[in-house]
């Protein structure tokens with residue numbers, strides 16, 4: 001999935017949500033993405049303002065929260081947060097830890113303008 005696909009995917013969710021809550025105008029979209037997805041946030045913002053043109057979210061501001069990648073140590077069973085793919089365990093120093101999570105993609109919240117006609 002690249003930035004444009006993600007933007008389209010987000011728009012789909014926004015569109016459905018706006019319809020469900022009968023929102024006329026979405027002015028802000030709060031998004032959470034896992035740190036492993038490695039999106040270019042600038043590209044994502046550009047793609048987003050592109051795809052929302054003419055939709056209920058036209059001109060909406062995109063807020064992206066990058067979630068930390070969690071690792072699990074097979075040696076001492078510690079779970080910890082880190083950004084890199086392969087990181088040593090902070091507890092026991094084990095060099096290879098398993099990645100759990102980091103692939104999340106969630107629309108957390110929408111800011112809706114109810115005053116729009």
Ligand SMILES: [Zn+2]
Nearest residue numbers: 073076089092
């Ligand atoms: Zn460990």
